[in-house]
Amino acid sequence: MPKVVVPEEKRRRRRPTRSGKVLSEQMIVDTALRLLREHGAAGLTARRLGLALDCDPSTLYRYFRGMDELTLAIGDTLIGQALQGWGPTGSWRDDLRTLGLRIHAAYVAHPQAAVLTTSRVTGRANELAADEAVLTVLSASGLPVRQAVAVYHAFIDQTLAFASLDAASLALPNAALLAEEEVWRSTYSRLPSATHPHIAEAAPLLATQMVSSAFPAALELLLDGVAARMHPRPS
Amino acid sequence: MPKVVVPEEKRRRRRPTRSGKVLSEQMIVDTALRLLREHGAAGLTARRLGLALDCDPSTLYRYFRGMDELTLAIGDTLIGQALQGWGPTGSWRDDLRTLGLRIHAAYVAHPQAAVLTTSRVTGRANELAADEAVLTVLSASGLPVRQAVAVYHAFIDQTLAFASLDAASLALPNAALLAEEEVWRSTYSRLPSATHPHIAEAAPLLATQMVSSAFPAALELLLDGVAARMHPRPS
DNA sequence: GTTCTTATGCCAACACAGTTGACCTTACGC
DNA sequence: GCGTAAGGTCAACTGTGTTGGCATAAGAAC
Structure with missing residues (x-):
């Protein structure tokens, strides 16, 4: 579990996800916006976001401290x-x-x-x-x-x-x-x-x-x- | 499961809950307001409401079609x-x-x-x-x-x-x-x-x-x- | 008062949520 | 090239709304 989230500008390693995609804060936010549009306000869940990005839900916690910080972004x-x-x-x-x-x-x-x-x-x-x-x-x-x-x-x-x-x-x-x-x-x-x-x-x-x-x-x-x-x- | 919710004014039988309390729409709403004040917006859950009223959470579905209808009330x-x-x-x-x-x-x-x-x-x-x-x-x-x-x-x-x-x-x-x-x-x-x-x-x-x-x-x-x-x- | 019906409370279970800790792997700094 | 640790993954935890089936007692009918 990440105790500290590495801020986007400090990110050095960019390890690709299982499916080959390389994640970024911007990509996560964009995907979240798409999910919100498609599935409504209750449709943005860590699990669904992981599914859409083809990564494990827990991976998101490397980028945001929790779902709340994601919504701020x-x-x-x-x-x-x-x-x-x-x-x-x-x-x-x-x-x-x-x-x-x-x-x-x-x-x-x-x-x-x-x-x-x-x-x-x-x-x-x-x-x-x-x-x-x-x-x-x-x-x-x-x-x-x-x-x-x-x-x-x-x-x-x-x-x-x-x-x-x-x-x-x-x-x-x-x-x-x-x-x-x-x-x-x-x-x-x-x-x-x-x-x-x-x-x-x-x-x-x-x-x-x-x-x-x-x-x-x-x-x-x-x-x-x-x-x-x-x-x-x-x- | 209640397919139909009996509207408050049509209620005839008033069976007391396990603890003796007799429920009513008004009592449920008032308790919900108290929970909201005490535990915040995310603190109003069916389970906690049941706990506060000393009744099973599912009992609430005899009064409201779901949590959403409760919020409207x-x-x-x-x-x-x-x-x-x-x-x-x-x-x-x-x-x-x-x-x-x-x-x-x-x-x-x-x-x-x-x-x-x-x-x-x-x-x-x-x-x-x-x-x-x-x-x-x-x-x-x-x-x-x-x-x-x-x-x-x-x-x-x-x-x-x-x-x-x-x-x-x-x-x-x-x-x-x-x-x-x-x-x-x-x-x-x-x-x-x-x-x-x-x-x-x-x-x-x-x-x-x-x-x-x-x-x-x-x-x-x-x-x-x-x-x-x-x-x-x-x- | 007794009986019958059914409204209403309760129980157990379901699928799904956010979050966490341990693990593994691989990209990068040296 | 090597060692380190960043970052992806897995499995599990607690808590959520909701549902179907069941039990029981309230009130209607007589």
């Missing part, structure tokens, strides 16, 4: 994907909007992975880069540090919170998903108007509305608020 | 607690604010339970009551149905999203929590300003800011937006 990869190719434009508002939408999109693109990682602080490279980017944009806009931190907090939390919520409903195992649709169809849209008049009235609208994300609208509201702080109008 | 109980004693005041803005804060608070008060349920649609009694309440408030304010549904969507999703995020960080197992604090202390506050100048500058503020919730501020922003739609100022 997965999360950091997602943030990395969100930031790939991004650069500041000079407009703080455009930059924040783009960053928010990109992060949200990256998570929602891998819902099963997002569920596991949205609420975790990893301290890994890509997460740090993202935080630095947001603070840089806010700082360049002229906002004093104190306010910049407050805005950063609201911005990043709202983005992650919606990413988490939206991902969660996309990531439900098929059975639960069907059950949930069934609830909307059989329960909500057939409530007697005697007991729940407003739900009954709004039922058709609800069915169509609730499938899309409220994040873009909420993000725009937040940006409005920030703008108001920057250029307070005389009241 | 737990979630509905939380919503019920949020609504207990609440009544509309006539001011839509106060009512929405109170509802949002109450729901958020109810979830955050049981973080480990919230993590399991925030993103689920249960269709159970208390959830329906909450939705009807929000729609009633909005409708009474004079908002047309279409807009009321849009606002309802943003409102409920934002509330649940923040509840989920805030709960998640409170619900982390002790080991992960310590690891996370360690990340803030050792990684974030010791980043060289050469590579991450803005994080380095904001580090002390970050450490104090990030522990509190951004929800109240975000909620107020949303209410501002709704108010603007109701009384659009000439542009």
